Amino acid sequence: MHSILDVVGGFLLFLICIKRIRLWIYIRSYFENLANSWSCYRIGRLRIINSSIYVFVSASIGGLIIFSLIGDISGVLLINLSSLFMAAVWGQYIERSSGLSRPFGYFGFIIGGIMGSLIVSWFYSISLVRILSAYALASPWIQGVGRFRCIIHGCCHGRSTNKFIGILITNSQSR
Numbered sequence: 001m002h003s004i005l006d007v008v009g010g011f012l013l014f015l016i017c018i019k020r021i022r023l024w025i026y027i028r029s030y031f032e033n034l035a036n037s038w039s040c041y042r043i044g045r046l047r048i049i050n051s052s053i054y055v056f057v058s059a060s061i062g063g064l065i066i067f068s069l070i071g072d073i074s075g076v077l078l079i080n081l082s083s084l085f086m087a088a089v090w091g092q093y094i095e096r097s098s099g100l101s102r103p104f105g106y107f108g109f110i111i112g113g114i115m116g117s118l119i120v121s122w123f124y125s126i127s128l129v130r131i132l133s134a135y136a137l138a139s140p141w142i143q144g145v146g147r148f149r150c151i152i153h154g155c156c157h158g159r160s161t162n163k164f165i166g167i168l169i170t171n172s173q174s175r
Contacts, residue, residue, distance in 0.1 A: 032167035035151050038174055051152040058145035062138040069134035075124045079116035079131070086112025 016023060040049045066076050090108020113135065121128040154174030160166070 051149040054149040062142035065138040082116030083112040
């Protein structure tokens with residue numbers, strides 16, 4: 001015997017299947033509008049890009065997941081500061097990033113995170129597996145929400161394709 005939830009889920013899946021073209025057009029249009037929405041606001045010399053909201057939301061979601069799984073806020077902050085410090089060192093001294101256009105390096109962030117995790121595990125007596133597991137569970141959520149920022153900036157767009165499959169970028173600020 002099936003529960004009512006099974007029947008409702010099956011019906012929703014049926015609707016998605018028969019309306020797949022319309023659903024795809026809606027999703028594609030949404031992301032095309034998002035990709036062409038780049039804008040910034042200036043407060044003096046400070047430039048605030050509209051995509052920064054996605055960075056804030058992804059970091060907040062990740063922080064909530066990690067804090068709730070590890071349970072020690074100071075340990076998590078130490079790991080994150082270690083990650084940011086090593087990302088800055090990597091970006092400025094190893095990759096030799098031009099000024100502040102891309103100040104952080106991805107691999108430096110990973111190395112700093114591992115070093116910070118080892119330090120926190122040792123000094124706070126928290127299992128290294130627990131720390132790394134918390135970050136592993138939070139990572140897909142952080143990256144998933146963070147990709148909306150990438151779509152606005154244009155750094156995750158692919159190559160030319162047909163109009164039905166792809167999105168058209170017309171914003172001159174997009175990369």
